[in-house]
Each structure stands twice: as structure tokens, then as C-alpha cells.
Amino acid sequence: MFKKIMVPVDLAHVGSLDRALACAADLAAQHGAEIVYVGVTAPTPGAIAHSPSEFAAKLAEFAAGQASQHGVTTTSHMVQSHDPAVDIDKSLLKAVADTGADLVVMHSHKPGLSDYIFEGHGPYLAQHAKASVLLVRD
Amino acid sequence: MADETVNQGIPEPEGAAGIIETDYEIGQDNIETSIGPIKLDIHNPVFGVSAVMVILFVALALIAPEWSRETFLAIRDYVKSQFDWFFLLSANLFVIFALLLVVTPWGSVRLGGSEAEPDYSYPAWFAMLFAAGMGIGLMFFGVLEPVYYFGTPWGDQPLGGSLGIVDGVVADPAQVAEARRMAMAATIFHWGLHPWAIYAIVALALALFSYNKGLPLTLRSAFYPLLGERVWGFWGNVIDTLAAFATLFGLATSLGFGATQVASGLTDVFGAGNSEEGTRNFMGFLWGNTDASNDSSLLLVLIIAFITAIALISVIRGLDGGVKVLSEINMGLAGLLLFFVFFIGPTAVILSDFFGGIKAYAQEIVPLSNPFGREDTGFLHGWTTFYWAWWISWSPFVGMFIARVSRGRTVREFVVCVLLIPSLVCIFWMATFGGTAISQVINGGNESGVFQNVIEAYKPEISLFAMLGELPLASITSVLAVVLVIIFFVTSSDSGSLVIDTITAGGKVDAPVSQRIFWCIFEGGVAAVLLLGAAGTAGLDSLQAMVISTGLFFTAVLLVMCFAIFRGLMTERQEMK
Numbered sequence: 001m002f003k004k005i006m007v008p009v010d011l012a013h014v015g016s017l018d019r020a021l022a023c024a025a026d027l028a029a030q031h032g033a034e035i036v037y038v039g040v041t042a043p044t045p046g047a048i049a050h051s052p053s054e055f056a057a058k059l060a061e062f063a064a065g066q067a068s069q070h071g072v073t074t075t076s077h078m079v080q081s082h083d084p085a086v087d088i089d090k091s092l093l094k095a096v097a098d099t100g101a102d103l104v105v106m107h108s109h110k111p112g113l114s115d116y117i118f119e120g121h122g123p124y125l126a127q128h129a130k131a132s133v134l135l136v137r138d
Numbered sequence: 139m140a141d142e143t144v145n146q147g148i149p150e151p152e153g154a155a156g157i158i159e160t161d162y163e164i165g166q167d168n169i170e171t172s173i174g175p176i177k178l179d180i181h182n183p184v185f186g187v188s189a190v191m192v193i194l195f196v197a198l199a200l201i202a203p204e205w206s207r208e209t210f211l212a213i214r215d216y217v218k219s220q221f222d223w224f225f226l227l228s229a230n231l232f233v234i235f236a237l238l239l240v241v242t243p244w245g246s247v248r249l250g251g252s253e254a255e256p257d258y259s260y261p262a263w264f265a266m267l268f269a270a271g272m273g274i275g276l277m278f279f280g281v282l283e284p285v286y287y288f289g290t291p292w293g294d295q296p297l298g299g300s301l302g303i304v305d306g307v308v309a310d311p312a313q314v315a316e317a318r319r320m321a322m323a324a325t326i327f328h329w330g331l332h333p334w335a336i337y338a339i340v341a342l343a344l345a346l347f348s349y350n351k352g353l354p355l356t357l358r359s360a361f362y363p364l365l366g367e368r369v370w371g372f373w374g375n376v377i378d379t380l381a382a383f384a385t386l387f388g389l390a391t392s393l394g395f396g397a398t399q400v401a402s403g404l405t406d407v408f409g410a411g412n413s414e415e416g417t418r419n420f421m422g423f424l425w426g427n428t429d430a431s432n433d434s435s436l437l438l439v440l441i442i443a444f445i446t447a448i449a450l451i452s453v454i455r456g457l458d459g460g461v462k463v464l465s466e467i468n469m470g471l472a473g474l475l476l477f478f479v480f481f482i483g484p485t486a487v488i489l490s491d492f493f494g495g496i497k498a499y500a501q502e503i504v505p506l507s508n509p510f511g512r513e514d515t516g517f518l519h520g521w522t523t524f525y526w527a528w529w530i531s532w533s534p535f536v537g538m539f540i541a542r543v544s545r546g547r548t549v550r551e552f553v554v555c556v557l558l559i560p561s562l563v564c565i566f567w568m569a570t571f572g573g574t575a576i577s578q579v580i581n582g583g584n585e586s587g588v589f590q591n592v593i594e595a596y597k598p599e600i601s602l603f604a605m606l607g608e609l610p611l612a613s614i615t616s617v618l619a620v621v622l623v624i625i626f627f628v629t630s631s632d633s634g635s636l637v638i639d640t641i642t643a644g645g646k647v648d649a650p651v652s653q654r655i656f657w658c659i660f661e662g663g664v665a666a667v668l669l670l671g672a673a674g675t676a677g678l679d680s681l682q683a684m685v686i687s688t689g690l691f692f693t694a695v696l697l698v699m700c701f702a703i704f705r706g707l708m709t710e711r712q713e714m715k
Contacts (some may be wrong), residue, residue, distance in 0.1 A: 012165075014497075030265075042350070042648055043257055043545045044348055044349070044354075044542070044645070044647050045164055045251065045349075045352050045353060045354055045355065045645070046164055046165070046356045046646060046648060047163060047164050047346055047646065048353030050157060051251065051349070051352065053251075054352075072397070081455040082257060082457045082458050082543075083457035083458060083647065084457075084647070084648040085456070085647070085648045085649060085650065085651050086454070086455065086456025086457070086459065086460075086651060087456055087459070102658070111346065115366045117202075125235035
């Protein structure tokens with residue numbers, strides 16, 4: 001049913017992604033799909049990496065780690081953004097198209113007050129992406 | 139977990155670059171938390187200390203307006219008169235240093251590693267650095283400064299000994315020509331190579347240490363060659379806190395003064411009533427009266443609120459969707475106004491002021507920038523040192539912003555585009571606006587609006603509108619000018635909020651958007667509170683004086699940055715070999 005599953009990851013907060021990562025791995029194993037982990041970075045040095053190329057290397061390393069942990073095929077895809085705090089939704093939307101993913105599995109927090117002001121990243125993707133979107137609550 | 143991979147080796151940026159090996163992780167001193175629905179990711183203690191310092195100084199200016207005004211003005215005047223040589227000498231050094239970078243082999247070092255590609259196209263890059271750098275100053279001083287030098291015996295002697303206006307009457311042609319030449323030279327001196335070299339040094343130091351060395355995009359990183367690992371401790375906090383503090387007050391005070399220019403422009407174009415009778419108003423808000431005591435500060439606060447609201451939208455839309463778009467609109471409109479005045483005004487005279495101005499600038503730059511044994515202290519302290527301290531106190535903000543958008547350029551490209559091209563554009567702007575205004579004074583004498591508002595009475599915020607008023611289509615161009623002043627303030631305000639947010643988040647550019655919203659509102663709030671206080675614009679005066687005094691500290695910071703750039707580029711060159 002699904003051939004390529006995209007999983008957006010925030011490398012700075014990997015701990016909170018456990019459920020989404022496990023869910024994506026299960027689905028990938030079940031459907032024989034490949035997982036592509038997508039990370040968004042600014043060109044400036046940040047908490048994760050000092051440069052975009054270092055970020056890409058870290059993301060690839062993460063994908064390899066997931067592959068050996070869950071026994072599924074994984075790749076990684078970095079998106080560079082001038083202003084990730086604002087552009088992340090559009091960056092992820094573009095990544096869906098660029099990677100050709102047919103399912104997006106992503107972590108999503110429980111809806112709260114702030115969701116009335118700022119739309120969450122998950123709902124945005126569900127509304128705009130051509131692929132199916134599965135939001136995994138904490 | 140992948141978190142643990144962070145410290146395992148540091149691959150290079152794209153292509154060769156001399157990355158600095160440090161155990162410091164960007165964001166390690168940050169506090170990540172949330173207050174209700176608002177997420178925070180702020181540097182401890184830079185965020186807290188800067189915010190509290192701002193509140194304390196605003197409180198001081200409100201509680202003891204007279205005392206703080208006298209004290210801060212005294213400090214500013216002391217700094218300007220005692221350290222004039224230090225400002226001039228340093229600024230000359232910055233120009234020479236920047237120009238040397240163009241011709242030496244260091245010019246080929248690329249920001250972001252030898253294979254990095256530019257983040258922004260030339261037009262977008264140029265629009266952003268111009269809008270943040272000095273757009274608003276060009277609107278304010280474009281007419282004022284050349285005419286003022288031309289027609290008033292300010293300071294202790296007329297510049298160059300020639301006055302264009304003597305006893306309210308236009309002087310003889312030879313004297314007029316000489317006064318005009320010196321007025322252009324002195325204006326260009328303040329808007330040409332020196333200010334842009336100041337910005338270029340800060341921007342280059344930050345870009346180099348961030349993109350090539352892998353350090354956080356914040357002021358302290360340029361001190362790494364001098365302080366080493368200590369830069370992450372106390373002294374680094376001091377530098378970053380002062381930068382955030384100077385940026386916020388610099389923006390807030392100029393926003394306050396800018397509101398008066400917008401109010402004057404609006405009243406000039408749309409106002410009604412009589413200024414002598416105290417009934418001059420814009421939509422019922424009293425403004426622009428001879429006796430200004432009843433003029434409405436509520437109007438100013440509404441203007442500040444309007445500018446802050448647009449800035450807020452821009453900040454929420456981010457760097458590409460907000461700041462870049464507004465900067466481009468800005469450049470388009472400014473270009474429109476510039477070419478309108480150029481073609482409708484005395485085109486041949488403007489061209490001669492442009493080329494003559496460059497020639498006069500070249501002839502006079504040495505005496506004008508001479509730090510020692512000067513006799514024209516009125517000009518030196520009243521204008522040159524004031525400008526240098528002002529540009530320098532503004533440079534952490536503009537420099538950081540330029541650095542943010544300059545990845546992928548070579549050092550040579552960078553200096554040419556941040557130093558030489560903007561200087562030429564400024565010269566052209568001054569020749570167009572100043573040259574047209576001087577011609578109006580010469581032809582119209584005391585009948586001319588510019589004469590009445592700059593030479594006869596000193597009303598700087600009116601000067602631009604007075605010049606446009608004597609050209610055709612004044613009602614259209616004046617509206618365009620008001621819109622431009624507003625958008626220039628919006629672009630300063632939104633790019634400023636991005637910069638303060640990055641500094642107070644320890645160099646992280648992906649901190650939650652709520653933080654920029656905070657700084658943007660805070661900045662407008664500071665300006666509004668100061669205006670509503672009993673002291674009115676006196677509160678702005680005193681805090682602006684304080685900001686300018688910080689220029690002394692930042693001059694020393696810039697000197698260290700020159701050293702840092704030198705050291706940084708040396709290692710880059712070694713990496714490339």
C-alpha cells in the first residue's frame with residue numbers, strides 16, 4: 001500500500017519522537033516500504049550541527065541507526081531553510097514532493113490553547129500534502 | 139540516541155574552511171521551557187539581563203526625566219568631545235582595513251566554505267542590507283544635511299570658510315559654488331565609505347566566525363581569537379547583553395523620533411487648521427503647531443502601534459516571507475522616488491553634484507577624517523563624532539543582519555557589495571535630494587520652503603516634504619515619502635527583532651517565533667511609554683544619548699573584530715592551500 005514513508009525529525013528533540021519512530025518502523029516493515037527521515041536546518045551553526053553538510057551527515061547517521069534498530073530500509077533527506085522557525089511547514093511540504101513519499105508519519109502534541117493561535121505542523125501537512133498523513137500523539 | 143552523536147567529530151562546512159574545535163554546544167546555556175502555550179528557548183543570562191536592563195532604564199527616564207536627560211547628555215557630550223580622535227582614528231582604520239581585503243588574496247575566501255553557494259540573489263541581498271542599514275537615515279537627512287552645511291554658520295565656523303547664505307540672502311556665485319562643493323563633500327563623508335566600513339567589519343567578523351568557524355551567530359564569537367573558551371562565560375555575556383541592549387534602545391528611540399517625522403508628513407499632506415492659532419491637526423489630532431505644547435502624543439503612539447503591527451506581521455512571516463519581501467518593496471519605492479526627483483528636479487545640476495561631490499569627497503576626505511589638531515570642533519563633535527558613534531552603536535544590529543544573509547559570498551564580493559556599491563548609492567541619493575534642495579534655496583531664496591524649514595527655522599522632520607513640495611506632483615510624492623518612511627521603520631523593526639532574538643537565544647536562529655514577537659512588541663512599547671511619559675521626546679533624547687555613548691564600547695569591540703578577521707582569514711587561507 002505504501003512504498004515510501006516520510007518521517008520528519010527534529011534532531012534536537014529525538015527523545016519525544018519515540019512513538020512516531022516506532023509506528024513508522026512498524027508500518028514500513030508491514031508494507032515493505034522505505035523510510036526517509038527529513039530534517040530541516042538553517043545555514044547558520046545551530047545546536048545540532050555547525051554547517052548544513054554536518055547536519056546532513058548527522059541525519060544520515062540517525063537514519064542508519066534507525067535502520068539497524070528496526071531492521072527496515074532507511075534514507076535521509078535534508079532541507080535547508082533561511083528561517084526554519086517560520087518556514088518549517090513549507091519546507092516539509094516541499095520535502096514530501098521532493099522525496100516522493102506516499103505516507104507521512106509524524107509526531108504531534110495533544111491539541112492545546114496555542115493551536116488556536118498557531119496551527120501545528122502536522123495539521124498543516126495533513127491539509128496541504130498530496131500524501132497520506134498519520135499524526136502520532138504523545 | 140542521536141542526541142549523543144552531536145559531539146562526534148565536526149565535518150567541515152561546504153568545502154575547505156578552518157573550523158574552530160570547541161566543546162561548546164550552541165544552545166547549551168539556553169533555557170528551554172514553556173509558559174502556558176508560549177514556548178521559550180532563551181540564553182541564560184543574556185535574555186533576562188537585557189530585558190531587565192531595558193525596563194530599568196525606561197523606568198529611570200520616566201521617574202527622573204530631568205536627571206537622566208542631563209546625565210546621559212553629559213555622558214554623550216563627554217564621549218564625543220574627549221574621544222573624538224579615537225572614533226575618527228578607528229573609523230579610518232576600518233575603511234583602510236576593509237579596502238585592503240578587496241585587493242589582498244584573502245579576498246578569495248568564501249563565507250561558508252570554499253564550495254558554499256550564495257543564499258540570496260544580488261537584488262534581494264542588496265535590498266535587505268540597504269533597508270536595514272540606513273534607509274531611514276537617507277529619508278531624514280537627505281535634504282537636511284547638505285542644505286544645513288550649505289546655508290548655516292553652524293558650529294564655530296562655516297565649513298571651508300564659505301557660506302552659501304549670508305544674512306538671509308544668497309551669497310555671490312563664487313562663494314555659493316564653494317559652499318555647495320563643501321556641503322556635498324561633508325555630507326558624503328558621513329554617508330560614504332566610513333559608515334559602510336563599520337557595518338562591513340561587524341558583518342564580516344560574524345559571518346566568518348559563524349559560517350567558516352562553526353561558532354554561534356552572535357557578537358561574542360568574534361572574540362574567540364582573543365578570549366578563547368572564556369568567550370562562553372562572563373565576558374561573552376557582557377558583549378552580547380550590551381549588543382541586545384544597544385540594538386533595542388537604538389531601534390526604540392529612532393522609532394519614537396521617526397513617529398514625529400511620519401506625523402509631520404501626514405499633517406503636511408493631509409492636515410488642516412492653522413499652526414499660528416494652534417489648530418493645525420491631522421484627523422483631529424493636534425500636530426505641527428507653532429506652540430507645540432498641545433500637540434498630540436497620542437498620534438505618535440498610534441503611529442508607533444501601526445508600525446509595530448506591520449512589523450509584527452513581517453516578523454511572523456519570517457526572513458523570506460516578511461523581511462525580504464518588505465525590503466524589496468522598499469527598494470522599489472525608494473528607487474521610484476529617487477528617479478522621480480532625479481528626472482523632474484534639476485537633472486544636470488544633480489549629475490554635476492554627483493560627480494563633483496565624488497571629486498570633492500576625494501579632495502577633502504583627508505582633512506575631514508583627520509583625528510588630530512582640528513579647529514572645526516563644532517563640525518567635528520556636532521556631526522562627525524556623533525555620526526561615527528551612532529553608526530557604531532547601530533552596527534551590532536546591522537552587522538548581524540547583514541551576516542545572516544551573506545552566506546556563500548567571497549570576502550571580496552562581500553566588501554565590494556557592502557562597502558563600495560552602497561557608498562555610491564548614498565552619494566547619488568545625497569546629490570539628488572540635497573542637490574535639488576540646494577538649488578531650490580539658491581533660486582527661491584527665503585521664499586523657498588527648504589530655506590524656511592532648514593535655514594530660517596530648524597525643522598528637520600519637515601525638510602524632505604518642503605523639498606518635494608516645490609516639485610510637481612507634490613501631493614503624490616509626499617504620500618510616497620510618508621509610506622517609505624513607514625516601511626523603512628517597519629523593516630528596521632522586524633530585522634531588529636530577528637537580530638535581538640538571535641542574540642538573546644545564544645545564536646540560535648530557530649528559536650520559537652513567540653520570542654521575536656516579544657521583542658518586536660517590547661521595542662514599540664518602549665518607544666510608546668517614553669513618549670507618553672511626562673518628559674515626552676526628552677525621554678527619547680536621553681536614552682538615545684545613552685545608546686550613542688555605547689558607541690565608545692563598541693568601537694573597541696570593532697577593533698577586536700578587525701584583529702579577529704585577520705586571524706580568521708589567515709587560517710582560512712591555510713585550509714585552502
